[in-house]
Amino acid sequence: MISKRNIDHNRIPSDNELPERPYGDNNKRSTPSLHKELEHFLKHALLELHQAKHINTHQPFQWHKAALTHHTFIYMHRFTGTLNANGEPSRIMRKSACLFTPGTSLELVSEADHETEVYIIEYDLFRAIEKTEARRIYERELHSPVTGLIQGPFYGIQRITAQITELAQSDHEAASRDIKAQLLLTDLLHMLWPEDNKSAAAEENQNNPEAWLKTTLQYMQQHYMHEIKLDTLAELAGMHPSYYSQLFKSRMQKNPIEYITHLRMNRAKEMLLTSDLRIRDIAREVGYRDEFYFSRRFRNFAGYAPTAYAKQVHRNIVSLSYPYTDHLMTLGITPCAAQIQGHLPHMPSSLKLPFHAYEPWEQGRQAFLDVHPELILTKDNAAAKAMEHIGDVAPIITIPWNETDVFGHLERISSIVDRTRAAKNWLDGHERKAERARKKIKELAGSLTVAVGTLTAKGPRMYSHRNFGHVFYRTLQLAPPPLIQAELHGKAPGVGYNWMPFTPGEWHGLEADVLVLAIDNMHNRATLMQKLKNDPLWSSHPAVRNGRVHLVDWSAWVVYAPYSINIQLEEALSMLTSRPVLL
Structure with a gap:
């Protein structure tokens, strides 16, 4: 419990409250002491996000604060110009990052004819000055063990700053947003302090x-x-x-x-x-x-x-992410080596790669050296590990996963590999298939609402119009249950909202004519169905009463990419136009 905070956001620290070390003097103290100081500095601390801005412009850019009122972190993804801190100018010509404390005079001025992309994050830090079982008292902290320019790793810094900026502009409930911001800011600060000397x-x-x-x-x-x-x-x-x-x-x-x-x-x-x-x-x-x-x-x-x-055609491509393997195959390119999942027209050489960022990298360098790649394609969650292990082998092109939907992925990949016509052909063909499928469902089943969920090791989830729900809600244009419809209101298709957790049996707001559940072990289908039937709330769902429940294989539906989506469309059409079966 926080009983009080001694906070005055409008107070500017006096000169004797500012850090003793001048701007840019980060290397005059030994790194182990800095690392220990960081641990002590953040222990029992609260970080509060004040605001986060993302500036992306081709126009001349100038940003000035006579005296910062908050701790301010700036990541310059694209910037050519001058950073002036407390009257000390620094020339910036490439990716850079800096961190300054309240009271600092700060100015950014870009040069003309240069694109500017800058993230500015302002936050407050509070340290516990009293900590007992009965109460906690926090006081605003104006100090920072390190200030000035920061040395990488910029691929990690960009990822976290983008997440913080997106969070600041989201409509999350305030308490949830504050907790997520605290975690992200803590991760960012840990990344800014060097760990080894x-x-x-x-x-x-x-x-x-x-x-x-x-x-x-x-x-x-x-x-x-x-x-x-x-x-x-x-x-x-x-x-x-x-x-x-x-x-x-x-x-x-x-x-x-x-x-x-x-x-x-x-x-x-x-x-x-x-x-x-x-x-x-x-x-x-x-x-x-x-x-x-x-x-x-x-x-x-x-x-x-x-x-x-850039005008050359690059064909010897390695794909580190199975959805992008699917995209390349859709465009008529078989990777020389790739992460593989789901159905593919041909099987390239398989790589043992992590499916998620937190999993270990097992694949050795030799597998990449043997295939002599001209290009390496990856999602952003694998970019850091790719750089660490094979950054010298070939250029690594990162296609952000959550920034756009499957159509955006296809457009970006096709432009890089010079297959824009193939991408258009797939889009046109897919729309023709979708139109025929929508017409057939309308004729045989009428207007349907569909609830799409998973019962896998990650827990029960109900999906919207991305990933598992794409075929049902975007391709076939079927209506989701009321709770999902409410979550989707005002959000961009395919990027604004993905899934929500749910408790099987608690169906309020998840009622629909058809219930599709993906499971990760089809061999246990009968056991799972018996377990669901034993739940007295199971029979309350309209789809259960009407015999419109379908269990599908999660491994066939997990791939959110063109070739797999066409296969999923055929399966969806078959299940939605089949005769009801009481379970």
């Missing part, structure tokens, strides 16, 4: 013979856009430079300098394929001041000039 790395290397490799790989992946010397890497590894270089090559099939070059060139390829940045800006983003020198290096590495690379 050279002495800590050396100690870890003694306990784990392979830790030196992970330590130096992470350093290169986070700092490839800067000058990296072999001596620095060797010192991190606790080895002599010559021995470190030899050992690195024996593990990675390339020496450290080659590895860094591959990282830089693959990141450049990604930007050439997915952005409208000029060559000179891409060169600077990956660490080359001279765009002409960069162009020569790129041509030697890729075989094409940077201006010609």
Whole structure:
């Protein structure tokens, strides 16, 4: 229980309350002390999100605060210009992030003719000054162990800042939003503090013979856009430079300098394929001041000039995400290796990859080196692990999963692999199939409402018009039950709302003419049905009374992608036009 908070949001701290270290002076203290200080700093703390903004503009951009009233984190995903903190200017030319405390004078000014994409997150921090069994008293905290510019990892920072911004603009219930914001802000702060320094790395290397490799790989992946010397890497590894270089090559099939070059060139390829940045800006983003020198290096590495690379057709593709494997097959491209799930017209070489971000990465590098990929395609939840394990092997193109629906995924992937006509052909053919199916259902079954849910290891869920519900609600245009209809009101199709948990038997608001339940073990179908029948509330559902309950295989419906959706459409048509069967 929080009994009171000593909070004055309008009070600006005096000079003697500001951190002693000047802006940008993050490296003058040892990292282990910083890491311990962070743990102590966040212990018994509350973080409150004040506001979060996402600015994306092609116009000149200027943002100024004479004195910050909140802790302010800024992630500059695309920004070329000047950051001025307390009168100290810093030139920004690539992805950057910074964190400042209340009272700081801060200004961002972009240069003309450059796209700007910036996230600005303002939050307050409260520390427990009294903690007993009876009460908690929190006081506003104006200090931060680290301020100024932050060094990566930007792929993680971007993911969390985007989630925070989306949450701030959502219509979640206030208590739920505050809890989620607290968790996300805590994750962000942990990401901003470095976890290891050279002495800590050396100690870890003694306990784990392979830790030196992970330590130096992470350093290169986070700092490839800067000058990296072999001596620095060797010192991190606790080895002599010559021995470190030899050992690195024996593990990675390339020496450290080659590895860094591959990282830089693959990141450049990604930007050439997915952005409208000029060559000179891409060169600077990956660490080359001279765009002409960069162009020569790129041509030697890729075989094409940077201006010609994006026009090439890339066919040797690895898919790290099974929905995108389906998309590629739909577009007529069989990946050279891929994560596989569900039905496919052909079976590419299968990769053992995590299905979720929290699962371990098991696949070895050699499997990727053997197939010589020109392109690696992934969802955003696997992007960080892909960068960690194979960032030097090929450019990694991330197609955000929740940002758009299956049609948006298809459009983005088809534009990257130069198959926009194939995508249009599929869309046209799918709509013709859908129109025929809608007509047949109308003739044989009339207007139907359908409730679509799952009974799997993840728990009972009721779906809306994305993933499992797509075919029923978007393709066949059937009506969902009242509770789902209410949740969908005012939300964009396919992205605004996905699923909700439910308790089997508690059907209020989930009534429908047809009930479709996906299960993850069809062999247990009879056992599950008997269990459901024993629930006295089961027979109260209209679909149960009318014999319109269908159990389907979750593995056949989990893939939210074009080829699988066509198969799902055929199965849906069959079940919806079949004769009722009392269970």
